[in-house]
Amino acid sequence: MSERTCRLVTLGCKVNQYETQLVKESLLSSGFREAAEDEAADLCFVNTCTVTGEADSKGRQLIRQLAKKNPGTRTIVMGCYATRDPEVLRDLPGVFEVVSDKRELPDVLNRLGIVDIPDGISHFDGRRRAFVKIQDGCILRCTYCIIPEVRPGLRSRSPESIYAEVRRLIDNGYREIVLSGIHVGHYGVDTTRAKSGLPPFRLWHLFEKLDRIPGDWRMRLSSIEAVEVNDEFIRTAASCEHLCPQFHPSLQSGSEAVLRRMRRRYSIEKFLDKLEQMREQLDNPAFTTDVIVGFPGETDAEFQETLAACRRARFMKIHVFPFSKRKGTPAADFENQVAPEVRKDRCQILSDLERDLAEEYYQTLVGRELEVLVEGVSRKRPGWVHGNDRRYAPVEVPGTTDDIGKFVSAHGESAGRHQVTAVRVGSESIVGSR
Template identity: 40%
Template sequence: MRTVAFHTLGCKVNFYDTEAIWQLFKKDGYEQAPFDQRADVYVINTCTVTHVGDKKSRQMIRRAIRQNPEATVVVTGCYAQIAPDEVMGIPGVDLVIGTQHREQMMDLVHKVQTERKPYNFVGNIMQQRNFEELDVPYFMDRTRASLKIQEGCNNFCTFCIIPYSRGFLRSRKPENVIRQAKRLVEAGYYEIVLTGIHTGGYGADLPDYSLAKLLADLENVEGLHRIRISSIEASEIDDEAIEVLAKSKKICRHLHIPLQAGDNQVLKKMNRRYTTEQFAEKIQKLRQALPDLAITSDVIVGFPGESDEGFEATYRFISEQNFAQLHVFPYSKRRGTPAAKFQNQVPEDVKEHRVQRLIELSEQLMNEYAASFLGKTLEVIPEEFYDEEKTLVVGHADNYVKVIFPGGKEVLGQICEVKLDRVEKELAFGQMVRQVTFAKTEEDVSLEDQPLFDQHPVQFEAI
């Protein structure tokens, strides 16, 4: 039996794309192997959001080639799209395919295997106008399923390379989103994470449709218990969206809203299209509509021209807004973006100091938010074992608090009510009150024989 191994770097969209590519190989008769073992085909799904992503992508490509020099090595994803010639220049790479036309993956693999010469199949992503349908009927774990609803981004922030690697915004047809959501529910998932490159922009290219309307339609999917939005821009949360969020019984009490900077001068140079005052006003409206809402965010430190005063303004703003968690990134100069040419680049040691300060603030905010639920009961979906003895499980509540509690294999992927009794180092601990069960239909029973777990997990590495 032919084997294929995967390694993925980067974001949730890459995670989804790799799962979809695995489905193509599976239909072609392949079995999946661990990436650190010998395989007939290696697929590396790359990231280019920072220079570290580029470096790690090259490292994983070379690792695959060393493991089996006779294997077919396929490189896809954002780094492949941005720098196909660099990737093709690595001896041993057979196919470079970028971020579009992945549905042709198997034909292209057969082509390079037959002709025995490398092939560059990267086209001009800026010319793409249609969403590429890559369906995923189930994932390697059954705790949460991702559902990709859009591709590309029209914002063109001055620091970001992603629009150049993913193209303009393209929304998935609503009927296809709903259809896949129903299939994922039938496969046993209680939570679906809506994901995309610019998720909040969904529907901008569709007639009279929006993310708010999609959320309202997903609310009616029977058996779907949780809907989580992977990320949404503050400028895209309008009154219609807030009304849908407030009325929903399924949308998680957690929104990831990128801030990037808490200083208006820096925001303007970033081309972020809002001020700190507008951001704060939107957060206030959301919290009025959704009490106990967890708001997490992205922050870039050391953007060109960010002064000490500008960073302190960011620090104060984050403290005042009481985020539940931060993802902190040092600014990374990306060739081809406007910011790469900006004057007053910030020294690396200054960036590192600022990153550390915000990480410490994030830890404090996470503990404070989790502690506000002590003595309360949260619904948690355990995702994996926390200890080697497999006596504790860990998972996320709907508000994204990470919870650890005693439990065995039978609760993984299930909905558990857990009462929190302590918080330590950004983790909440508690005791299970009960496991929520649902009556099975005949269709559910017929699905029990379908594989919800494959023999080998697709390997991922977030950067």
């Protein structure tokens, strides 16, 4: 019997990429192979996203394109959009099955003759950095967010399963593991509840457990809510040698009034206080964040408060998102929607501030030892490579393609708005060093 071929396409976040990888490894271990670029696949998988209306339409477009380019294919659609609106997706060409409830995925795979579904991934395509999903679901109700509708309830993976997966990925050459999820700060909340009878095992316990894995590797936390940073978290983060001192607490707005309308759970002072506590106990940690600009009713004064809070927080990176209405969320129906041109102007102002703050932070890395995970060669500077340091600062350092996927020890020499420039240390191969 000839080999069956498959094609997998992912939209959306790293958690989706992780889930696609899991399906892919199931297919490959059951005798499928990935179709070549110009070859029609027998089976297509689309892992959808529904974070915005554009993500929905991208998903529908993709499914139609796959049906055209892979005549006779059977397309299986999964992911957040599939959960949210399975009926619409079922009617699209080529669609064989819509997995609206992720728990049904093993049954769907079984029906295709795929019985060997691994407990975790062994590879993460195309990178030296692998994302590991440690939990799923969010039980909060931020007024702009649709995620709790499509990923409700909390489901934390067992520490043993995560440990085995991280070990496997390190053995397979991955140097950086990013602990990811939908709301990672709630890791272990579901398994720690009194009725479970299990001893508490929260995020910081997981750090400790994973930190015992020997070798040349590092782990990073994808995000954390400031209110979930407690003394144990900080103490453990400071003592785990493999954990990178970079954290992503989402600010979303620097205005108390806007935070209340967003139904966020912290005050600005509390948020900034947590960052200070971490700065006191960790070695120059880097903070990155998300900010939504132009949330309904955001006044100019409220936007100014966001700028002020960002300055005080000294973020290294700010992901700036103009508010976009998400049908089905309370904020989509709020009055006083902010005009698109005002949102655009405010995004520009915040992005300008972001570049200034980035440079300020990068300056703190000048004169320091850096551990750069090399990702590629510099396009502008022959003889140089680029990558990220433990604090996720982008760094350029002399090097060659041989360095890609490896750690390079470097010394920060200078910093600009976009990156730190470094020289190599502890290596003979200083190429093109100034």
